[in-house]
Amino acid sequence: MTKRRKFLIASFVLSLGFVGIQFLDNPYKIDAIFVLSLVTSILFLWSLWEGIGKNSTLLTLILPAFFTGGVGVFWFLLPSNVFARLPMIIFYGLGIYALSLTMNVFTVSAVRTIALLRAARGVGFVLTLITLFLIYNAILSLKIPFWGSAPLITALSFPLFLQGFWTIPLDKKISKDLLILSLVSSLVVGEISVSLFFWPATLVVGSIFLTVAVYILLGLGQAKLEQRLFRQTVREYLLVGILVFIGMFFATHWGG
Structure with missing residues (x-):
């Protein structure tokens, strides 16, 4: 077959x-x-x-x-x-x-x-973002305290960061650097999720914000692994983060 x-x-x-x-x-x-x-x-x-x-x-x-x-x-x-x-x-x-x-x-x-490797990386990147958006959306919808949601978000983010970073070297063994990069990225997303607990953002806005954080961390991490982490690359990813943060700020209902 x-x-x-x-x-x-x-x-x-x-x-x-x-x-x-x-x-x-x-x-x-x-x-x-x-x-x-x-x-x-x-x-x-x-x-x-x-x-x-x-x-x-x-x-x-x-x-x-x-x-x-x-x-x-x-x-x-x-x-x-x-x-x-x-x-x-x-x-x-x-x-x-x-x-x-x-x-x-x-x-x-x-x-x-x-020849299809670069295209596959692009598809994998997008589907990783979609997957994590759906997962984050479900977790945030539970409205559990941050000491419960943050570890859960960190734990579920780690395997997807690891798989996403691995698609660059595609080595048969997982390197220590890959594990550290995945762990740090997951912890950063978990810490960002804590801030959402004190931010009156809607469910969708909060999920998008976490997903954009993954977009930045995964994108910069992959660029680093490809040895293509140029200043322009960093600026582009950070610009996306800043624009999303500004949009999130104005989309938030501060009146309670």
Whole structure:
């Protein structure tokens, strides 16, 4: 069976899984999403079996599983009608297929360089941001105190930072520098989430702000790993952060 056919099967099966979750009672839906995330990893392992070994190529299983979990928890925030949820199922299926192609490029590029690598990095970068936005949105919607939400945000950000940074060197072993960079970036996002507890920002604005922080940290980190961390690059990323902060300031209702 060709890889492309495996990718299509995985996308179809996982999309059906999301449809099936809707027929479960609410107490079982969270568990079902967790199971579906595990199934995502299993299906991706099956699809990418030829390129995955007992090394850092296993990191390619992280983003698909988190993408499933992110879409799953965001699902609960959607209106319970077909017009809101059908587009999300379509988006999820297309996202899984795009991730299949992207992770395949990474596993192949870990052995030899191919022309599609830069495009795959771009797709992976965008899907990482989307995934974390959905996860942050779900966490902030719980309205738990910052001493609970900040560690959770830090812990969930770390694997995605690690996978995102790894896509640059694509080494078979995870270096100490990669771990430190991922840990520091995750801690920074966690600290920023603490500030949101004292900022009367809306759920969406807060989620966007955290996602932009990931955009800056992941972008600068990848540029550093590529040895392309020029002043102009830093200015561009910081400019985005400043503009988002200004927009967040004016979008906040300060009147209480």
